[in-house]
Amino acid sequence: MEYIIIIIGAVFVNNIVLAQFLGICPYLGVSARVSTSVGMSGAVMFVMTLATLVTFLIFHYILVPLNIEYLQTISYILVVASLVQMVEIILKKVSPALYQALGIFLPLIVTNCAILGVTILSVREDFGFNLLEGVVFAVGNALGFALTIILFAGIREHLDLMDVPKGMRGAPAALVVAGILALAFMGFANLV
Amino acid sequence: MGGVHPPENKFAEKRSVERLEPPKSVAIPLSQHLGAPAKAVVGKGDKVQAGQLIAKGEAFISANIHASVSGTVAKIDGVIDASGYRKKAILINVEGDEWAEGIERDESLIEDSNLTAEEIIKKVYDKGIVGMGGATFPSHVKLKVPKGKKAEYLIINGVECEPCLTADHRLMMEKGQEIMVGASLQMKALGVDKAIIGIENNKPDAIAHLSKIAAGYPGISVEPLKVKYPQGAEKQLIKALVNREVPSGKLPIEVGCVVHNVGTAFAVYEAVQKNKPLIERVVTVSGSSVKKPSNFMVRIGTPVAELIEAAGGLPDDTGKVVNGGPMMGKALNDLNVPVTKGTSGILIFTEKESSRPPEQNCIRCARCLTICPMGLEPYLLSSLAEKQRFQDCEDERIMDCMECGSCLYICPSGKPLLDHIRVGKNRVGQMIRERSG
Amino acid sequence: MTEFLNEITLFSVISLGAIGGVAAIVLYMVAQKFKVIEDPRIDKVEELLPGANCGGCGLAGCRALAEAIVKAESLEGFNCPPGGNDVMQDIAKAMGWEAGEKTPMIAVVRCNGTREFAPPKVRYEGLMTCAFAHSLFAGEGGCPYGCLGCGDCVEACNFDAMYMDQETGLPVILDDKCVACGACVKECPRNIIEMRKKGKKDRRIFVSCINEEKGGLARKNCKVACIGCGRCVKECKFDAISMENNLAYIDFEKCTLCRKCPPVCPTNAIHELNFPPRKQKAEKAAAKEKEPGE
Amino acid sequence: MVMTLVIVAVAASFTLATVYNFTKGPIELAREAARQEAIGKVLPDFDELRTEYIMPVTGRDSLEFNLAYKDGQLVGVAVATYTAMGYSGRIRAMVGFTPGGEIIDVVHLEHAETPGLGDKIEKDKSDWSDQFQGFDPREETLKIKQDGGNIDAITAATITARAYCDAIDRAFQTFDANHPNLINKEKE
Amino acid sequence: MKALTVSGSPHFHTEQSVSKIMYGVVFSLVPAMLVSFYFFGLPAILITLTAVVSCMAFEFIIQKYLIKGPLTIFDGSAMITGVLLAFNVPANLPFGLVVIGSAVAIGMGKMTFGGLGKNPFNPALVGRVFLMISFPVQMTTYPEPTAFTTKLTDAVTGPTPLTIIKDGVGRGESISSLMMQIPDYMNLMMGNLGGSVGEISAIALILGGIYMLLRKIISWHTPVAFLGSAAAFSAIFWLIQPEVYPDPVFHLFTGGLMLGAIYMATDYATSPMAPRGMILFGVGCGLLTIIIRLFGAYPEGVAFSILIMNAFVPLINRAFKPKRFGEEVKNG
Amino acid sequence: MGQLQNFTKGFIRENPVFVLLLGLCPALGVTTSAFNGLGMGLATTFVLVSSNIVVSLIKNLIPTKVRIPSFIVVIASFVTITELVMEAFLPALFEALGLFIPLIVVNCLVMGRAEAFASKNNTWSAIIDGLGMGLGFAFALTILGGLREILGAGEIFGWSIFAGDGMLVFVLAPGAFIGLGYLVALNNIVKKKLDQNA
Ligand SMILES: Cc1cc2nc3c(=O)[nH]c(=O)nc-3n(C[C@H](O)[C@H](O)[C@H](O)COP(=O)(O)O)c2cc1C
C-alpha cells in the first residue's frame, strides 16, 4: 500500500512535470510525436531508476558518513551523466531504430532536471524514504513523466492537423495545453 | 454500418423508357470502359453499319466497341468527354439506320440457350458488354472465375441507390423477363446455382414484378433491401445480401460473389440471345426544373445536349449539369459530350442547388465517421491529405475509400472531405505504384 | 592556508575523485563493448549542409545526403540546391575532394493563360488545389494544358520564391529567391513548371505554353497559346528550337539569347525575361506582328 | 582519459571544499540567526536560553525546547514543532508558551503550502495566526471550528489550518506532559 | 445561361449545418435554464446573460483583431459555451468573475487553438476550473435555492449536498446522519438543492438530453457510459461501507454529473469520434469523478475528470478506430 | 557579429527562454514573483559566466572524449559555490528557490552555452556571451515572475498594485505554463516587428 501511495502521489498528485516543473525541456522538445515520446519515456524511466538507486547509495553510504553532503549536486550529476552516456552507447548498439528516433535527445537527458531533481528529492529528509521506497518514488515519477508526455504528444499530434493561429503555433500553444493539463490535474489534489 | 439518406427525388420513376431516334452524328469514344482504350479498326471515310465492330479491346482488361449507328466515319479525333478532357473518339455521320447482319431486332423473348459457359463469355466479350452500374468494368472479365476461386452467388444489383436515377428501375419494370434470362446466362457462365436480385424498398412495384417472374427461374430470388445509400455499392450489397465482408483491397470473388447490374444482365441477354452488341442504353434525364423528366433509350455517342432537348430543353436557371447520379456523378463543363456505355443519367441542377455550402471548421461531430460505409475516418483522411501526410493516409487505409460521397454529403460544416481524399488517394496510389517499381 | 586542509577537504577530494574515476572506467569499458562504427565524416558533412531538410537533393533530408555523399566518396551527382555551389565547395574542401561547378538553374512557368487571354468559361467550386481541379476537368479556361491557378506550386515552395499574381491568376517566380530546389516542378499536376538554365544576367527566353493541341483548338481557349506555326523554328539560326506535337520548345543549352524569335511569334507565346527594353524600331515592328488576331 | 576526469574531479572538489570551509561558518550563523529571530518573536525578553530535545507524545522526531530565563526565572518556552498534515509537505513552526502553558505567539519556520491559500499562516501574509496569541489550550480546544475546536480556519485552506493546529497541539501536549520537569529545571 | 458550375461529387448536401446543430443544443438547454431561473431567480438570469454576451464578445474581438479570420460568432458555439459556463458557477458569483471566466473559456480554451472544433479541451470547463482554482472562495459559496427572487444580493448561502457529505465524512460522521441534512431524492431530481446555476435539475437536463438524442445531435454512448460507470463505481464503495460512502443515486442526482454527462462530455470537439472510444471516454470520466468526489480535496470532480479525459481523447481516437469494413472476415 | 550584438541578442531575438526554450524548469518553477525570478536569473548568470570563463580557459587541455563530463563538473562546482554562498548570505532567497538552485547544473542553457560557444571561442567572447544569455534569462524570468505576481497576487516586487486577491492560478503551476505560453507568443510578435524594421 505504501508503495502504491507513493506511486499515485508521484504520478497524479505531484506530477513531476505539471506540478514540480521538472524535465520541461524534453517535455516540450520530444513530444511532437507519440512514438518518440514513448521512447523518451522509456529512456527516462531507465535512467531515473538506475540513477536514484546509485545516488541513494552514494548519499547514505558516502556523503552522509563523511559529512560532505554539500557535494551532493556535483557527485549526483557525475553519476547521472555517466549513466546517460552508458545508456546512449548501449542503445546505439542494441536498438539503432530507437536511437535514431531519440536522436539528440538522449544527451539531453543529462541536462534534464527531472533526473537530477528526483535523485535529490528521493533523499529529502521529510520523505524519509528507505532504499526501496526511494526507487519506487523514482519509478513513480518516471511513470508520471511518461503519462504526461504521452498525453501531451497525443494532443500535439492532434493540433498538428488543426490550423492553429500563426502566433500561437508551436511552443505557445503547447505551453497553454500544458497549462490546461496542469489545471485539470489539480483535480487530483490531496488524493493521497 | 454507415450509410446516408439523401432525398430520393426520383422524378422520372413512372416514365416509361422512350426510344430516341439516332442523331445526325455521333462521337464514340474509344475509352468507355475501365481499362485500356480499344484500338480503332475503321478509318476515315469507311462506311459502317449499326452494330459493326469499330474498335477492338485487345488488352486483358478492355472492351470491344461497335458502331451505334450506320453511316460514314467522318474522322478519328479528340472529343471532350465526361472527364472534361479531350479523348480519342470515332466520329460518324449518320446515314439511315442499317444494322449489321445477325442481329435480331424484334422484341420477342428468347429464353433457351444451349451455349456453354465459354461460349457465353466469348459472346459477352465479342459484343463489348461492360458493367452498366457505373464502373464500366468489362463484364467478360468478371464472368471468368479466376483459378483457385469459386463463385457461389451471382448478385444482380437492382438497388439503384443514387437519388434521381430511374434507369434501372424502368428497365426492371419493362424488361423483367429479359433480365431473368440474362441472369440465368450469367449463372451458367459462372457455374453458380444461386442468384439474388437486390432491390431497395422504395421500388415496391419492381420488387413485386420481379418476384413474380423469378418464381419461374430456379435459383433466382429477389431480396428487398432497406433504403440506404450506398447500398448499391458492390461490397455493401454483398454484406447486405449474404452477410459477407469483402476484405480490404480484395475482389468480391474472394467471398464467392460476383455482382452485376440489372442493366448488365439485360445487355448480356441481348448479346447472347440476340447477338446485339452494347450500342444503346437507358439514360435518365431529370432535375427539379426539367420540364419532362424522362428515361430514354439512346444510341451510344449521342450528344448530351440532344437528350436535354428531348426532355424539354435546358431550363434557364441551370447551374450545373451532372453526368451520373447526384452522389457520384461528374459535373460536365461542356454539353456536347457524348453518351457512353456508362452514362446512367443526366441531371440538371438549378443555380441554387448547384453551390456547395460555405466551408467552416470541422466541428468533429463524427457524422462522417459514423456514416462512412467503409468504416474509415473521412475527417482524418482529409486532414492528413491536406497536410500532405500521404504515408499516414495509406496507413489509415485511404485506398479503401470508394468515393461514395456520403461523408461530404453529411458533413454539417461543408468540409470538402472527398475532394481532399481524392487528392490523397491519387498520391497514395502513385506512392504504391512507385514502390512496386 | 593549512587550516583548510582539514578532513573535509580530504574526504571530498578522495570520494569525488573515486566517483569520477569509477564512472570513467565503467564508461570506458561499456564504450569498448558496445562500439558502433559510424563514419565520423557523416557528421562533418551534415554540419556543413544547410539543414533545411527540403529534399531538394532528392534524398530524405540533409542527413541522408551526408550519408550518401560519404558513401559515394565523391560529390559526383549530388547537388544541394539551397546550399548551392558554396556548400559543395566547402564539403569538397573538408573531404579533400574536387567539386564540379554546377550551372545555376531556375524554375520558369510555361503558361501565359492569364484571365485576360484565357477567360474562364465555367465556374469551378470545391477544393482550391490544382491537384484536385486537374483530376476533375480541363480548367476554368478550358485549356487542358494550362495553369489551373490554385497555387499548389506556391504552396510547395519552401523558400518564398513564388507567389500567385491575383490579377492574372498565374504564379510568379522571384529570380533572387528561387534556389532551384524543384519542389514546384514536382508539385504541378500539369508539368507547367520547368527547370531552366538561369542564363547570363538572369536572361531567359522560352516558350510560355505547353499546349499540344492543334493551332485552332489551342487558340479557341487561349489567345496566347503556341499554335505550332513553326515561324520561330525557321527564325532560329542556332537550331535551338524544335517542334513536336504542335508545340515549339527552346533548348536552353543551345539558345544564345539572340532575341530573334520572340518578335516573330504570332501569338506572343515566346517570353523573354530580364532583357533591356527593345529599340524603338524593332519594338514597333514586333508590336505590329504580335497583335493577337481574333 | 580516465585520468583527466579524475584530475578535473579532484580539482573541483578541492575548490569546493575550500569554499565550503569558508561558508560553513556563515551558514551556521545564518541558521542560528533565523532560529533566534523566531524565538525572539514568540517569547518575552530573556537573558539566557537553554535548549533541549524531547520526544513528543506523538510523532517520530523530537521537538526542540528552548527554555528562556530572565534573571534565573523561567519566562517562557519556545518549542520548535512540526506537522506532517500540511497540504504539501511538512510545516514547521515555533510556538512560545508562558510557563503556565498559555500561548504567547506562533511563527512559522518552514512550509510549502500553496501561495495565496495555505501561506496565510505566515505572519506577513495574513494576521490569521494572531488568534493564537493568548490562547490557552487548557481552557479551549486547539482545533479548527469544523473539527469542534475554537480556531477559525483559513477560508479555502482548511487543511493547512488543521495542520497548523496539529503542530501547535503537538508542542502543547509535549509541553504539558513534561511540565513538571520543565518547571523543575528552573529550580536547579 | 450563366457559366456551368463544375465541382467534385457529391452534388447533394445535407440540410444540417453547424449553426442548426448548435442552436439545437441551446434549445435543449432551455428547460434546465427555466428551472434554475425558478430556483435562483434574477441573479441566475443575469449570470447567464453576462456569460453569453461576454463569450460572444470575446470571440468577436479575438477573431476580428487578433486572428483576423472569418467571423463566426453567430454559429452558436460561443453561445453554448456561455450558457454552459454560467451553468457551472454559483448564481451569486460576482459579474466580474463571470467575465473573466468567459475570457478564459473563449480566449484560452478555444481561440488559442484556432476556434471552433480545434480546441483539445472543453472551453466552458477550462473557464470553470480556472475560476475554481483562482477564486476558490467565491466559487464555493452557493446560494440556497428559493422560489423565484429578484434580489441580487444577500442571498442565503449554504453548502451543497456534496459539500455536506465531504465535510461530514471528513469529520467522521456517518452517512445516515448526514443524509438528514440534504433534501430527499425527489427534490434532488427536480433541482431543489444548492449548486451551480444549471446543474441542479436532473429531470430538466435529462429532458434536454433526450431531445438531443432524438434529433441525433448526440449519441447515447458517452452519457450512458459516464453515468453508468459513475453509478457502478460508487455502488461498489457504497456496498462495502455504506456509512462512509454515499449511495449511487445520491451521486447521480447531485452536483454536475448530469450536466457534465449530457452536455460537457458530449462536446464534439473534445470527445472521441468512434463509438467504442466514446464509451471508454465516458467510463474514464465516471471513474475519475467518483475518485475525486470520494478521495480528493474537492467535493465535486466532474469538471476535472472531463478535462483530464479530454487530454486522453487524441490517444483514444488513435486506439479506437471505427470498425473497418472487411477487417474481420466472417464468412457464414 | 559584433560583441554588442552578441550581448543583446539574448534579450529578444535569441532569448533563451522565449525563443530557444531552454532552462524552462526554473523559468516556470521559481517565477512566483518577480523578485524570485530575478534572483534565479542572476544566480544562473553567475554560473553561466563563471563556467564559460573556465571552460574557455581549459578547452584545449581536455580531450574531446571527456569534454562533456568535465564541463559538467566545472558547472556543478560553480553551482555548489552559488548554493553555499547563497545559503550563507541570502538565506531567504535560498529557501524560496529551493531545489532549483542545484538544478542550475542541468539547465540546458548553461551546458548548451559551454558546449556550443565557450568551448569554441576565446575567454572575452565567452564572458560577453555568458552575460548576454544570462541576463536575457534573468530578463525573461523577471518578466514572467512579474506577470504572475501581478495577476496572481496583485503585487509587483512586493508592491501592491490592486487590492484584494489576484487570480490564484497564476501563482500555481498552471499559471506558469499559461503565462509563459502567451509571453512566448508575444515575444514572437515583437521579434517579427524587430526583424521587419531591421
Ligand atoms: C484490376 C481489376 C481487376 C478485376 N478483376 C475482376 C475479376 O477477376 N473478377 C471479378 O468478378 N471482378 C473483377 N473486377 C471488378 C470489380 O470487382 C468491380 O466489379 C468493378 O471494379 C466495378 O465495381 P464498382 O462499380 O463497385 O466500382 C476487377 C476490377 C479491377 C479494377
Ligand SMILES: Cc1cc2nc3c(=O)[nH]c(=O)nc-3n(C[C@H](O)[C@H](O)[C@H](O)COP(=O)(O)O)c2cc1C
Ligand atoms: C458508392 C457506389 C454506389 C453504387 N451504387 C450502385 C447502384 O445503385 N446500382 C448499381 O447497379 N451499381 C451501383 N454501384 C456499382 C456497384 O458497386 C458495382 O460496380 C456494380 O453493381 C457491378 O455491376 P456491373 O459491373 O454490372 O456494373 C455503386 C458503386 C459505388 C461505389
Ligand SMILES: Cc1cc2nc3c(=O)[nH]c(=O)nc-3n(C[C@H](O)[C@H](O)[C@H](O)COP(=O)(O)O)c2cc1C
Ligand atoms: C493547487 C491547490 C492548492 C491548494 N493549496 C492548499 C493549501 O495550501 N492549503 C489548504 O488548506 N488547502 C489548499 N487547497 C485546497 C484544498 O484542496 C481543499 O480544497 C481545501 O482545503 C478545502 O478547504 P475548505 O473547506 O476551506 O474549502 C489547494 C487546492 C489546490 C487545487
Ligand SMILES: Cc1cc2nc3c(=O)[nH]c(=O)nc-3n(C[C@H](O)[C@H](O)[C@H](O)CO)c2cc1C
Ligand atoms: C452536443 C454539444 C455539446 C457541447 N458542449 C459544450 C461544452 O460543454 N462546452 C463548450 O464550451 N462548448 C460546448 N459546445 C459548443 C462547441 O462545440 C464548443 O464550443 C467547441 O468546443 C468549440 O470548439 C457543445 C456543442 C455541442 C453540439
Ligand code: SF4
Ligand atoms: S471516406 Fe470514402 S467511402 Fe467513406 S464516406 Fe467518404 S467517400 Fe464514402
Ligand code: SF4
Ligand atoms: S462530418 Fe464534417 S464536421 Fe463532422 S467530423 Fe466529419 S468533417 Fe468534421
Ligand code: SF4
Ligand atoms: S520556385 Fe520552385 S524551384 Fe524555386 S525555390 Fe521555389 S519550389 Fe524551388
Ligand code: SF4
Ligand atoms: S503552375 Fe501548376 S501548380 Fe502552379 S498554379 Fe499553375 S497549375 Fe497549379
Ligand code: FES
Ligand atoms: S531546464 Fe529542466 S529540463 Fe531543461
